[in-house]
Amino acid sequence: MMLHFREPAKLKTKRVIFEDVYAARDSATLENLKELSSKRKVIEDSINQNCYITEAIAREMSGGLTCPFQQDLRKLEQYLPLLENLVYHVDLLGSNHQIAWWTSELKIRWSSALGASSFFNLMGPKFYQIDNLHFELGMVLFLYGAILRERALEIVPSDLVQSATFFREAAGVFLYLSQEVFPSLQPTLPAERHPEATSYMSTVMSLICLAEAQAVSIKKAEEKGTTAGLLAKLHYGVVEMLGEAIDVLYSANGQCKDISSRFMEFIWSCKALHELRSQKYLAESLKDAGQVGIAIGILHDALINVKKKMPGEESHKSIFREEVDVAADMLTKCERENEFVWQQKIASGDELPLPQGNKIVNAMPYRPKRWERELAFKI
Numbered sequence: 541m542m543l544h545f546r547e548p549a550k551l552k553t554k555r556v557i558f559e560d561v562y563a564a565r566d567s568a569t570l571e572n573l574k575e576l577s578s579k580r581k582v583i584e585d586s587i588n589q590n591c592y593i594t595e596a597i598a599r600e601m602s603g604g605l606t607c608p609f610q611q612d613l614r615k616l617e618q619y620l621p622l623l624e625n626l627v628y629h630v631d632l633l634g635s636n637h638q639i640a641w642w643t644s645e646l647k648i649r650w651s652s653a654l655g656a657s658s659f660f661n662l663m664g665p666k667f668y669q670i671d672n673l674h675f676e677l678g679m680v681l682f683l684y685g686a687i688l689r690e691r692a693l694e695i696v697p698s699d700l701v702q703s704a705t706f707f708r709e710a711a712g713v714f715l716y717l718s719q720e721v722f723p724s725l726q727p728t729l730p731a732e733r734h735p736e737a738t739s740y741m742s743t744v745m746s747l748i749c750l751a752e753a754q755a756v757s758i759k760k761a762e763e764k765g766t767t768a769g770l771l772a773k774l775h776y777g778v779v780e781m782l783g784e785a786i787d788v789l790y791s792a793n794g795q796c797k798d799i800s801s802r803f804m805e806f807i808w809s810c811k812a813l814h815e816l817r818s819q820k821y822l823a824e825s826l827k828d829a830g831q832v833g834i835a836i837g838i839l840h841d842a843l844i845n846v847k848k849k850m851p852g853e854e855s856h857k858s859i860f861r862e863e864v865d866v867a868a869d870m871l872t873k874c875e876r877e878n879e880f881v882w883q884q885k886i887a888s889g890d891e892l893p894l895p896q897g898n899k900i901v902n903a904m905p906y907r908p909k910r911w912e913r914e915l916a917f918k919i
Contacts, residue, residue: 541859541862542696542755542756543806543809543851544693544855545803546693547653547800547802548653548654549683549687549689550653551652551653551686552665553583553584553588553649553650553667553679554650555581556577556584556648556676558573558574558626559573561643562917563642563917564915564916564917565917565918569914569917572625576622580619582615583616583619586615587683607694609687613687616683617684619680620680620684620908620909621911622911623676624677624908624911625910625911625912626673627673633917636919638919639917639919640671643671643672646676648669648671648673649668649669650668650675650734651666651668652665652666652668652734653800654741654803655734655735655800656800668730670725670728670729672725674721674722674724675728677721678717678721678722678736679736679737681716682737682745684713685710685714685717685745686745688706688707688713689710689745689752691706692704692707692749696756696759700760703756704753704757704760704901707749707750707753707756708750708753708901708902708903708904710749711747711749711750711753711903711904712746714746714749715742715746715905715906716905716906718742718743722739725737726738735799738792740789743785743788744785744788744789744807747785747788748781748782748785749903750781751778751814754778754899755778755814757774757900758771758778768821768825768828770898772818772821772824772825772895774898774900775814775818775821776818776898777897778810778814779811779818779895779897782807782814783811785807786808789807805853806853806856808849809851809853809860812845812846812849813846813859813860815845815846816846819839819841820839820863820867820870822835822893822895823835823838823870823874824870826893832878832882833878833885834891836871836875836886836887837887837892838887839870840871840888843864843867843868846860
């Protein structure tokens with residue numbers, strides 16, 4: 541079982557009508573702007589849950605796709621090339637005051653799903669306005685990566701290979717955001733920063749997606765009967781990725797007061813869960829090698845540590861309890877066997893081996909697509 545945290549895909553936005561703001565010089569540009577607004581409206585209706593069409597109509601509009609996540613991905617894939625083209629042409633005009641004023645009049649607003657104020661807000665989500673098309677591009681790509689991640693989670697029970705691929709694609713989208721989109725946006729961000737519109741958050745999301753891709757790959761390895769020693773290293777590879785994500789958050793954000801506590805707990809809980817699984821497999825490997833005393837020491841320490849890290853989320857607690865029960869049963873059997881057969885000294889402290897991690901997944905590069913249409917404005 542994997543821990544789930546679906547909030548990153550729960551972004552909201554306000555209406556944007558491009559043709560009402562940018563003055564087109566010719567009919568082709570006007571039609572392009574109208575198409576942009578139309579494609580965005582479909583996304584707005586979906587994520588703002590203002591869409592009341594039937595499942596049959598939604599399936600027909602998306603070319604036969606039945607999964608809502610696939611339908612949303614298709615909508616984003618139709619909007620992004622048009623948006624990339626607009627960003628390209630606006631950037632060509634540099635710091636033109638007319639273009640800058642038009643862009644500010646778009647009033648590009650997006651909510652945050654990972655900010656500290658994102659939960660239990662009785663007045664509805666808080667929206668951040670940043671007058672920059674790169675903010676729009678970044679948030680749309682963030683949503684695209686988050687929905688790719690949701691699709692990956694959805695198919696874990698049915699297709700582990702494809703699930704891992706989607707996680708790696710999502711990791712590539714977030715990596716692209718952190719390296720190519722958000723760095724140029726940082727100087728324009730207000731003092732109260734939108735968490736998702738930062739390079740560090742995209743880096744964190746990329747690492748989380750890679751950790752989840754590796755977790756899915758481990759499930760496949762377990763099905764193939766991979767040795768306990770290797771499984772221990774693969775689980776610890778997940779621990780290392782999540783540890784890196786936590787380091788990035790704290791180095792960029794101090795005490796992380798601006799970040800959702802539930803998001804932070806999710807990362808810490810995933811890290812603790814995979815650490816327990818790694819130690820369980822390491823103990824199994826050592827027991828098979830006749831080192832029962834060290835195996836007992838590892839399991840004993842693992843159970844003490846994980847009980848201090850029990851998550852608050854009820855659905856996550858049940859997964860933790862299941863893993864703790866398995867490790868506790870294993871410890872009891874090892875202790876009984878050691879008492880009657882091996883009679884080895886129980887290892888502790890510095891006598892226990894240091895964990896080793898092995899990372900076997902990497903991000904699939906995201907390559908943006910741009911519909912190369914000429915745009916002309918009245919400036």
